[in-house]
Amino acid sequence: MNYDGFTLAAVAAELQNAIVRGRIQKIRQHNATDLTLEIRGVGHTYRLFLSADARFARVYLTAANEAVRKQAPNFCMLLRKHLSGAFVTAVNQVGMDRILQIHTESPDHAQHVLILELMGKHSNIILVNPEARILGAAKHVGSSISRYRQVLPGRDYLPPPGGDKADPRSTDAAAFDALWNESFKEEPDAKSVSGWLVKTFGGFGPFLAAEVVRRASADGQIDRDNICEEVLTIGAVARDSNYEPVFITGQRGEALMAYPMPSVQFPEDKQHARESINEALDTLFRSLVSHTELDDQRKQTLTAIRRAGASRKQTLKSIERTISESGKSERYKQLGELLIANLHAFEKGKKSITVVDYYDPAAPEIEIELDEKLTPHANAERYFKRSHKARDAAETAQQRKAHVLKEIGILEAAAQEAESAEDVDALKSLRKMLTDLDILRPEIDLEKTPAEEFGGERIRRIITPEGWEILYGENAKANDYLTQRVARPNDVWLHARQVVGAHVIIRTAGHKGGVPRPVLYQAARTAAQNCEAKHSSLVPVDHTLRKYVRKPRSSAPGFVTYRGEKTIDINPKA
Numbered sequence: 001m002n003y004d005g006f007t008l009a010a011v012a013a014e015l016q017n018a019i020v021r022g023r024i025q026k027i028r029q030h031n032a033t034d035l036t037l038e039i040r041g042v043g044h045t046y047r048l049f050l051s052a053d054a055r056f057a058r059v060y061l062t063a064a065n066e067a068v069r070k071q072a073p074n075f076c077m078l079l080r081k082h083l084s085g086a087f088v089t090a091v092n093q094v095g096m097d098r099i100l101q102i103h104t105e106s107p108d109h110a111q112h113v114l115i116l117e118l119m120g121k122h123s124n125i126i127l128v129n130p131e132a133r134i135l136g137a138a139k140h141v142g143s144s145i146s147r148y149r150q151v152l153p154g155r156d157y158l159p160p161p162g163g164d165k166a167d168p169r170s171t172d173a174a175a176f177d178a179l180w181n182e183s184f185k186e187e188p189d190a191k192s193v194s195g196w197l198v199k200t201f202g203g204f205g206p207f208l209a210a211e212v213v214r215r216a217s218a219d220g221q222i223d224r225d226n227i228c229e230e231v232l233t234i235g236a237v238a239r240d241s242n243y244e245p246v247f248i249t250g251q252r253g254e255a256l257m258a259y260p261m262p263s264v265q266f267p268e269d270k271q272h273a274r275e276s277i278n279e280a281l282d283t284l285f286r287s288l289v290s291h292t293e294l295d296d297q298r299k300q301t302l303t304a305i306r307r308a309g310a311s312r313k314q315t316l317k318s319i320e321r322t323i324s325e326s327g328k329s330e331r332y333k334q335l336g337e338l339l340i341a342n343l344h345a346f347e348k349g350k351k352s353i354t355v356v357d358y359y360d361p362a363a364p365e366i367e368i369e370l371d372e373k374l375t376p377h378a379n380a381e382r383y384f385k386r387s388h389k390a391r392d393a394a395e396t397a398q399q400r401k402a403h404v405l406k407e408i409g410i411l412e413a414a415a416q417e418a419e420s421a422e423d424v425d426a427l428k429s430l431r432k433m434l435t436d437l438d439i440l441r442p443e444i445d446l447e448k449t450p451a452e453e454f455g456g457e458r459i460r461r462i463i464t465p466e467g468w469e470i471l472y473g474e475n476a477k478a479n480d481y482l483t484q485r486v487a488r489p490n491d492v493w494l495h496a497r498q499v500v501g502a503h504v505i506i507r508t509a510g511h512k513g514g515v516p517r518p519v520l521y522q523a524a525r526t527a528a529q530n531c532e533a534k535h536s537s538l539v540p541v542d543h544t545l546r547k548y549v550r551k552p553r554s555s556a557p558g559f560v561t562y563r564g565e566k567t568i569d570i571n572p573k574a
Contacts, residue, residue: 002257003058003118003281005096005203006238010260010277011060012093012100013241018061019046019088024104027083028068029076033138035125036066039088049282050116050125052138056289057123059100059116060281078136079127082112094159095167096203096238117160124151132157142466145511152465165202168235176228193222201231203238207265214264237261245277247284255287290424297427301418304431304440309411316404322397329390334359335368336383343376407439457481462526468519469507472526476558479503480551483560489547492520494527495560497540497567501531503558505546521568528570541568 019039026038033052038045049062086104093100098118105111115126125138134155141151149158166179183196190213197209216226237243243260249270250256258280262271274280338355346353349372357366370379414434421427434440458474459482471486473479483503487493492506492515504527506515528539542565549562
């Protein structure tokens with residue numbers, strides 16, 4: 001898959017003819033990174049799909065009507081507020097870079113720009129006002145992620161770094177020679193030229209650079225004049241919108257990529273001409289995303305199955321140890337009877353007694369341990385109880401062993417079924433079956449609304465200016481659900497020390513490095529403001545990782561123990 005600046009230029013050229021002067025009728029957000037604008041043009045309604053997905057950042061006109069979330073996210077509501085009913089006045093690509101600007105004007109003359117940045121994991125969709133002030137974004141980027149460029153409401157919009165590349169559309173032979181001579185003093189090799197093209201010219205990614213080098217090289221030798229000619233040709237194609245889109249397939253007919261012109265890097269018979277680059281991209285990504293979703297779902301399902309299988313096998317070992325110890329039941333009974341036979345020989349307070357073991361044909365003397373706090377008769381009863389417990393545990397373990405063996409068999413069969421599944425629905429059905437059997441835990445769907453995501457429990461969410469997510473429970477039951485079901489092992493857990501209060505979680509998934517101090521203090525303040533000591537001038541708040549928090553069996557809702565904590569003193573009123 002390749003979506004470089006040259007491809008975006010071809011898409012932008014078609015969008016200029018299709019959606020400019022069209023009116024935005026509907027705005028739908030499908031998940032955290034994908035949305036569709038429904039735009040009514042002259043005699044036709046277009047669906048413009050935009051995605052800031054880390055793997056498949058893209059934009060094109062689509063024929064698909066993707067599913068939407070039950071409750072529109074905040075960013076979608078923001079877009080509807082400012083863009084619904086607005087007219088598209090222009091579609092601009094910044095240079096030949098992977099940045100697309102969609103300019104709009106509302107009937108009341110309010111103007112906004114929707115900016116799509118196709119930058120891999122840094123991709124984003126950003127709405128700005130005419131003063132280039134950010135109104136909202138699909139992904140908030142705080143100072144903990146980027147010190148140079150924060151993408152947060154209220155901040156000035158700064159373009160991504162690296163936008164000073166030469167534009168092939170306005171480059172001539174003299175400008176090319178100057179750039180070449182500035183970089184190369186000797187004859188370069190193909191790898192050096194490819195890297196130079198990507199670094200120097202907008203629109204060039206590794207694929208287009210390799211294409212130019214392949215076309216311009218003769219017998220493996222780099223010819224500067226040929227490189228210059230190919231670069232100027234690329235610029236002319238983009239300047240004149242003289243594209244020849246192709247849809248490229250593999251040996252088995254699978255979709256590989258779509259590109260604005262034929263490529264010498266693929267066989268001619270695997271390149272299929274298309275009238276529209278948007279149409280080709282729509283077909284391509286439907287296939288790629290579908291296969292990727294299948295692979296991801298298969299990987300997640302197999303991981304869950306294998307973890308559950310490993311857990312069952314560990315349980316089986318524990319059960320077999322219990323069964324192997326069942327032979328001690330008879331010995332405990334014998335020791336109790338020996339104590340009964342020798343009640344006259346010892347009194348309360350002794351730690352042990354030496355008796356003759358009449359159950360051994362050799363009748364040796366043995367030492368039996370005693371509980372010095374118990375009476376002689378109570379010590380004998382203690383051994384009888386241990387005998388009964390060992391016997392009963394063995395019987396229970398035998399029943400449990402059969403159940404665990406059955407679950408292991410189900411998991412092994414499920415793993416084979418997951419390996420051969422051909423669509424996502426089959427994998428989801430398999431996982432649901434295992435969940436209904438209580439073999440796998442239910443998945444936590446991060447795309448659900450808060451009420452759905454948290455099982456209806458009263459859990460609140462805070463998004464910090466740095467883009468971190470803080471969750472806290474409003475009652476004991478919600479605290480239990482948050483800590484036991486929602487939090488992940490490496491999330492940060494906080495609680496006001498030795499008082500009743502909210503469990504607070506800082507979600508760390510998707511963030512590198514430790515939690516920034518401002519985020520940690522905001523979470524600690526949340527814990528202090530939601531505890532019984534909230535009217536105090538100083539509240540100590542403990543924080544540790546969720547994996548160090550434990551809920552004792554049969555304990556009251558919200559009660560936990562924890563270790564490895566550090567403490568922050570917080571003024572809840574500050």
